[in-house]
Amino acid sequence: xxxxxxxxxxxxxxxxxxxxxxxxxxxxxxxxxxxxxxxxxxxxxxxxxxxxxxxxxxxxxxxxxxxxxxxxxxxxxxxxxxxxxxxxxxxxxxxxxxxxxxxxxxxxxxxxxxxxxxxxxxxxxxxxxxxxxxxxxxxxxxxxxxxxxxxxxxxxxxxxxxxxxxxxxxxxxxxxxxxxxxxxxxxxxxxxxxxxxxxxxxxxxxxxxxxxxxxxxxxxxxxxxxxxxxxxxxxxxxxxxxxxxxxxxxxxxxxxxxxxxxxxxxxxxxxxxxxxxxxxxxxxxxxxxxxxxxxxxxxxxxxxxxxxxxxxxxxxxxxxxxxxxxxxxxxxxxxxxxxxxxxxxxxxxxxxxxxxxxxxxxxxxxxxxxxxxxxxxxxxxxxxxxxxxxxxxxxxxxxxxxxxxxxxxxxxxxxxxxxxxxxxxxxxxxxxxxxxxxxxxxxxxxxxxxxxxxxxxxxxxxxxxxxxxxxxxxxxxxxxxxxxxxxxxxxxxxxxxx
Numbered sequence: 001x002x003x004x005x006x007x008x009x010x011x012x013x014x015x016x017x018x019x020x021x022x023x024x025x026x027x028x029x030x031x032x033x034x035x036x037x038x039x040x041x042x043x044x045x046x047x048x049x050x051x052x053x054x055x056x057x058x059x060x061x062x063x064x065x066x067x068x069x070x071x072x073x074x075x076x077x078x079x080x081x082x083x084x085x086x087x088x089x090x091x092x093x094x095x096x097x098x099x100x101x102x103x104x105x106x107x108x109x110x111x112x113x114x115x116x117x118x119x120x121x122x123x124x125x126x127x128x129x130x131x132x133x134x135x136x137x138x139x140x141x142x143x144x145x146x147x148x149x150x151x152x153x154x155x156x157x158x159x160x161x162x163x164x165x166x167x168x169x170x171x172x173x174x175x176x177x178x179x180x181x182x183x184x185x186x187x188x189x190x191x192x193x194x195x196x197x198x199x200x201x202x203x204x205x206x207x208x209x210x211x212x213x214x215x216x217x218x219x220x221x222x223x224x225x226x227x228x229x230x231x232x233x234x235x236x237x238x239x240x241x242x243x244x245x246x247x248x249x250x251x252x253x254x255x256x257x258x259x260x261x262x263x264x265x266x267x268x269x270x271x272x273x274x275x276x277x278x279x280x281x282x283x284x285x286x287x288x289x290x291x292x293x294x295x296x297x298x299x300x301x302x303x304x305x306x307x308x309x310x311x312x313x314x315x316x317x318x319x320x321x322x323x324x325x326x327x328x329x330x331x332x333x334x335x336x337x338x339x340x341x342x343x344x345x346x347x348x349x350x351x352x353x354x355x356x357x358x359x360x361x362x363x364x365x366x367x368x369x370x371x372x373x374x375x376x377x378x379x380x381x382x383x384x385x386x387x388x389x390x391x392x393x394x395x396x397x398x399x400x401x402x403x404x405x406x407x408x409x410x411x412x413x414x415x416x417x418x419x420x421x422x423x424x425x426x427x428x429x430x431x432x433x434x435x436x437x438x439x440x441x442x443x444x445x446x447x448x449x450x451x452x453x454x455x456x457x458x459x460x461x462x463x464x465x466x467x468x469x470x471x472x473x474x475x476x477x478x479x480x481x482x483x484x485x486x487x488x489x490x491x492x493x494x495x496x497x498x
Contacts, residue, residue, distance in 0.1 A: 001023075001042075001055070002041070002043065002044060002046065003039050003040060003042060004040045004046060004048060005037070005040075006037070006038045006040065007035050007036075007037055008036050008037075009034075009035070009036070010027075010034060010036055010272060011271075011275065012036075013025075013036035013038055016038055016040065016048075018051070019048075021041040021049045021050065021051055021053050021055065022038060022039065022040060022170040023039040023041050023170055024037075024038070024170045024171075024172065025037070025038055025039075025167075025170050025171055026172035026173075027172075027276060029258055029259060029260075029276075029279070031260075032260040034259065034276070036276075039170075041053070041055065057169060058153075058154075058157040058169075061087070061091060063087070063090040063091060063191065064090055064091065064092075064093040065195055065196055066089075066093060066096075066196035067095075067196035068196075069093055069094060069095040069196065071093070071094045071095065071495045071496060072094060072095035072212065073089060073094055073095070073212055073213045073215065073488075073491055074097050074205075074209075074213070074215070075098045075099070076098075076205045076216050076218055077098075077099075077100065077133065077217035077218045077222075078098050078102075078131050078133065078189075079135060079217060079219050080132075080133060080135055080477045080478075080480040080481040080484065081133075081467050081468025081470075081474065081481060081483055081484030082098060082217035082468070082484060083098075083132070083185070083188050083189075083192075083481070084155070084481040084485045085215045085467065085484035085488035085491075086098055086488075087188065087191070087192070087485075088485045088488035089197070089488050089491075089492060090191075090195050090197065092489070092496065093492075094495060094496070095196055096192060096197040096198070097197070097200070098192070098197070098198065098200065099200050100130070100131060100200065100201050100202075100203065101124050101129055101202070101203065101204050101205070101222075102124050102125045102126075102129035102130030102202070103125045103130050103131065103201055104130070104201055105132050105136060105182045105185050105186060106182070106186075107130075108125050108126075108130035108132075109182065111125040111126060112125075112126060112127060112137060112304075115127075115305050116304070116305065117395075117396075118366065118369045118370055118371070118396050118397070119368060120368040121305075121307060121308075121309075121310050121370065124202070127305065127306040127307075127308075127316060128219060128220075128306060128308040129219070129221065129308055131185055131189065132181065132182065132185040133219050133480075134219055134221065134306070134316070134442070134469075135476070135477040135480070136178070136181050136185055137178045137318050138298075138316065138317070138318045138477070139175050139177070139178070139296060139297075139298045139301060139317060139323075141174070141175045141296070141476060141477065141478075142155070142168050142174040142176065142477060142478050150482050150486055151482075152478060152482060155478050155481045155482050155485070156168050156169055156478075158481075159184065162184045162188050162191070163184045163187055164176050164180070164184055165180070165321070173280070175319075175323075177321030177322070177323070178318040178319065178320055179320040180320075180321045206228060207229055207234065207461075210461065210463055210464065213463050213465065213494065213495055214463055214464055215465045215467060215484065215487055215491060216449065216458075216464055216465060216466045216467065216470075216471060217467050217468040217470065217484055218468075218470045218471075219470040220442055220444065220470045221442060221470075222470060223308075223346050223350065226342070226343075226447055227343065229449070230342060230343055232461075233460055233461075234458060234461055235450040235458060235459040235460035235461075236342045236447055237447070237448050237450060238338050238339070238341060238342050238344065238447060238448075239345075239445070239446060239448040239472050240335060240336065240337050240444075241338070241345070241349070241444045241446040242295065242331075242333035242335060242440075242443045242444055243333060243352060243408070243411045243440070243441050244292075244295075244331060244334055244439070244441075245315075245331075245332055245333075245380075245403065245407075245415065245436040245437060245439060245440050246303050246315045246317060246331055246332070246436065246437045246438075246440050247329065247332045247377060247435070247437075248303060248327050248328065248329040248392055248393060248394075248434060248435050248437065249328050249329075249431070249434040250326060250327065250328070250433060251278050251299060251325070251326050251327055251328040252326070253428065253431070253433065253434075254278070254279050254281065254299065254328040255269075255273050255278060255279045256269075257279075257281075257427075257428055257429060258279035258280070258426075259272055277299070277300075278299035278300040278324070279299060279328075280297045280299045280328075281294060281330070281426075282294055282297065283330075283332075283422050283425070283426075285418050285421040285422065287334075287417045287418055287421070288414060290335040290410075290414060291334070291335040292332070292333070292334050292414055292415060292418030292421075293333065293335075293418075294330040294331065295330065295331035295332070295333050295440070295443045296316070296317055296331050297317075297328070297331075298317035298319040298323075298329050299319065299323045299328050300319050300320075300322070300323030300325045300326075300327070301317050301318055301319030301320075301325055301328065301329055301393070302317070302318055302325055302329070302393040302394070303316070303317055303327075303372075303394040304316055304317065304318050304394070304395075305370040305372070305394075306442060307357075307370070309350070310367070311354055311357050311367075312350065312353035312356070313353060313356035313357040313360055313370070313373070313438065314353050314356075314440075314441055315438070315439065315440055316440070316442065317329045317331065325393060327392070327393040329393065331440040332418065332436070332440070333443055334410070334411045334418070336411065336446075342446075342447045345446035345447055346447065348446065349441055352407075352408060355406055356372065356438045359401045359406060359438075360372055360373045360399055362401075363399035364397070369396060369397070371396050371397040371398065371399050372396065372397075372399070373399060373401030373403060373438050374386070374389055374392065374398035374399065374403075374435050374437045374438070375389075375400065375401060375403045375404065375435070375436055376389065376390065376432040376434070376435055376436075377419065377430060377432060377435060378431060378432040379432060380403055380404050380415075380416065380436050381404075381416045383404050383405075386432075388400070390434070390435050392437070398435065398437055403438050404416065407438070407439075443475075445469060445471070447470075447472055448471065448473070449472060450466075451465070451471070451473075454490075455490050456487040456490040456491070457490070457494075465487045465488075465490065465491050466487075467486070467487035468480040468483050471483075
């Protein structure tokens with residue numbers, strides 16, 4: 001296939017997007033004169049192919065029937081690492097048996113709704129645990145900065161095969177959305193089962209059950225399983241992670257800042273946002289030698305309760321495919337390096353989450369409530385108590401709290417300086433119309449399960465293949481999915497050749 005690259009205005013790009021088959025699309029909004037970079041698919045003469053041209057852009061997967069397969073393997077966890085590991089096993093002819101502590105995605109949605117209504121948390125079925133993992137109810141970003149892990153485009157193609165929109169094949173920063181992901185996850189499950197794989201929901205796994213080769217894709221929140229693995233002598237270590245808050249602005253303000261809108265021509269501004277979609281941002285700075293940065297930015301999104309423990313408060317962000325809420329939120333986190341053993345790192349994280357829950361309970365005094373402590377952004381930076389809070393997308397409720405006082409000393413002050421740095425880069429970002437909500441603590445795992453770089457096998461337990469975000473080798477949906485594919489490939493090569 002041949003391609004043609006174009007640099008266009010948003011208005012010009014819209015016409016090309018409506019008429020022709022795209023290979024890649026990205027937006028450069030660094031300057032006031034915003035440009036859209038398009039790569040079009042062309043014929044051998046250089047003529048762009050029409051949008052409906054019957055040209056397949058990738059080879060469809062070839063899944064094998066494994067009902068009576070000679071070889072089988074266990075997968076613990078049905079997040080992106082676990083599901084893509086299972087699909088990879090089907091391609092190799094190895095039967096996957098998935099063990100998932102939570103519920104299927106439909107039942108899981110009902111449990112999540114209860115949390116948002118302050119009706120209590122199901123510790124086994126929530127935003128972290130259940131079919132699809134933590135990524136199911138998120139912005140659904142399909143983007144990774146890592147280019148050395150393997151064939152990232154194949155991950156995009158598989159998502160598209162199971163129902164993701166065409167944009168995942170060509171958008172530089174593609175996303176699916178929390179409203180579309182559940183249906184895609186269900187189709188993956190149906191494919192696995194129809195080809196002979198098994199999925200067992202509401203089922204706990206123990207390291208003592210290690211009889212089959214096992215892909216360990218437990219996610220970043222399975223602290224009880226980590227402790228079991230530690231007691232079984234599975235090789236692990238504490239690793240660098242991140243801790244911080246969610247910050248939420250009016251989306252209209254973020255659009256103004258990131259698209260350099262002047263407000264002088266309202267019709268022009270509205271058309272530009274309509275063409276480009278709600279604006280996002282990616283911010284990073286260095287404070288006292290540590291990175292302070294935005295994480296999982298959700299334009300047109302919502303802040304959600306993401307705890308997996310009843311006496312902890314954890315927040316995350318999600319957005320629907322259209323990203324059309326009036327709020328823009330992002331994790332704002334500080335690079336951290338917990339001291340001590342792997343279990344010490346877990347305890348460090350849990351103590352901060354429990355503190356956030358305790359701070360909220362001082363106001364709501366309801367153990368079923370998922371209310372979160374919050375502070376206006378300027379108040380947080382300048383150490384002032386917020387007597388009131390702005391409107392916020394977080395449904396369980398936010399309550400005033402001095403986050404600037406109780407966040408750890410190696411987190412709070414660095415965040416405050418980070419926000420001042422971001423204000424210098426984007427004047428107007430530091431406003432009391434924005435709110436910080438605590439805590440954003442699950443952006444990465446504080447633990448790494450040690451494995452061989454080539455075989456992906458645990459350094460201590462050769463039947464165990466740790467992978468994904470929970471094992472400390474990924475940081476999002478796509479990198480987790482790819483790590484699951486890579487681990488499963490190595491497992492299949494081992495069992496098929498042994």
